[in-house]
Amino acid sequence: MNDPLPRFCSACRNWPAVPVGTDKLPLLKAWPDRATADEDEQCGWLRRWPRAALAVHLGGAGIVCLDIEGTAGGAHATSGEAAFSELLERLGPLPKTAMSTTPSGGQHLLFQDPGGLRSRVIAPGIEIRAGTALAVLPLEGRTPGRRWIHHPDTGVAVLPVKWTDALRPPPPPPSGPPVRIDHRTGRYARAALDDELHQLAGTAEGGRNHALHASAVRLGSLVGAGLLEGQAVADLLELTAREMGLHPKEAIPTIRSGMAYGAAHPREVA
Template sequence: MTIVDSTNPFQAWSLYLAAMGWPVFPLVPLRKQPAVRDWENRATTDPARIRRCWDEGDFWNVAVATGPAGLVVVDLDQPKPGQSGPDGATALTELAELRGGPLPATYTVTTPSGGRHLYYLAPAGTHLRSSAGQLASRVDVRAHGGYVVGPGSVTDVGGWELCDDTDPVELPGWLVQACAERASTAISAPREIHAADPNRYGMAALAGECDRVRTAAPEQHNAVLSSAAYTIGRKLGAELIDHATARTELTAAAGHMVAASCECTQREVTRVIAAGLTAGARNPVARRGKAA
């Protein structure tokens, strides 16, 4: 990687990130707090503005405004002293295995605490929001409304360092779906389902999701099936439908995926459905008279 020639390393990193097409803005020296107000709108890729901001003696840390940059950055944290449980990288790997999705190599920055920032391109037509801990334990998302500390920035205990300058790849479909599901759950909680006939409501929901599975395009097979199974799993967890019916109907709806000229197999379809139902059942929709 070639850093833009500059006597000020913070300015050099700012110019480099801007050349990637990512709007930047200054942070307080040795800190992660913005040094300007309305930072999302003031973030820029203009080299002249950047040179004026990071003049020779101005050692502002550097931030990338993820929304304007068209990025989704997955922030993987380490447990703090005294905390238990997996680190963010382990939690994300477990989620990927559960959802049956890949974690392709992408642009990666390490953090002073031993964590990692995985930079992904936001897929066209998506508008994902930032979140903290909703995707998985110690896994945060920085997208619209958020920012990340850029490489080259420092604190008293260390710095943010570029460890993989692979061009950012598009956020995998299963991660897009997972982010959207978690955001929807967070916004709607503690939403309650009021249905005169819960079983009828559950069957109607199942029918709708099965229709979505039957019409899924080949490139969306995994994402749609995983999403449908998770959605029905939430109804299963609320006892709005029984497990056997959900599994049987979803499997039948996904029959065309196995017959299609793609990589879907019956074993993979079965695994994705089981994983989605299990994950959804852990986060049931709330019903009146039942605990969420």
């Protein structure tokens, strides 16, 4: 097989990347630690996995990705075209920047990371990706539906201040009043915690970050009800995530997001 990188844009060669399958999931364990801009290693990955592509480690590259879903995003996808138009009208135009098409007919817009952003859905069909998130890069012959509209070689723009402020995550909800915990509810909460951690630890590879978020939401609802102590739960979730092979840079934001949502929706225990 010939060198698969000659047609790769030169700017991308400076970005740490990892190999991903056709499902866009990394093919390496502990991938945040193994992302690299080394061409020889990237070539080796692509030779080892003939159908693999490369995805940039956004945090490592110092960029963020505005992911706008297209109309062909699948049965459960929501096109972000209308929401993006509304954002442009409300926040103002975006500067020309590195941009690519996606298989759904959507777009990936890449910007310099202003700091303080995390991956989250910001509007129907629109997601901001940052930190340990990945963005698949167009690679001829490997990524049908992906092509550069504006090459990164022409520059990666700075986000306008209005957009940066709008994309920052909202502050966590205030903690509720203290709840008196009796012996019965305490035993229930402890059993729920142990069961949740046990189930989470057995999650198969490929769905671990999603399972971590779901566990954080459920346990956060017990924290919000005053039945568990928040920091202790977060520490146990992070420990379990490490044992599952998730990098802290990926796991910690997931835990915080899930627990914040759960705490805002306390569980009722009869």
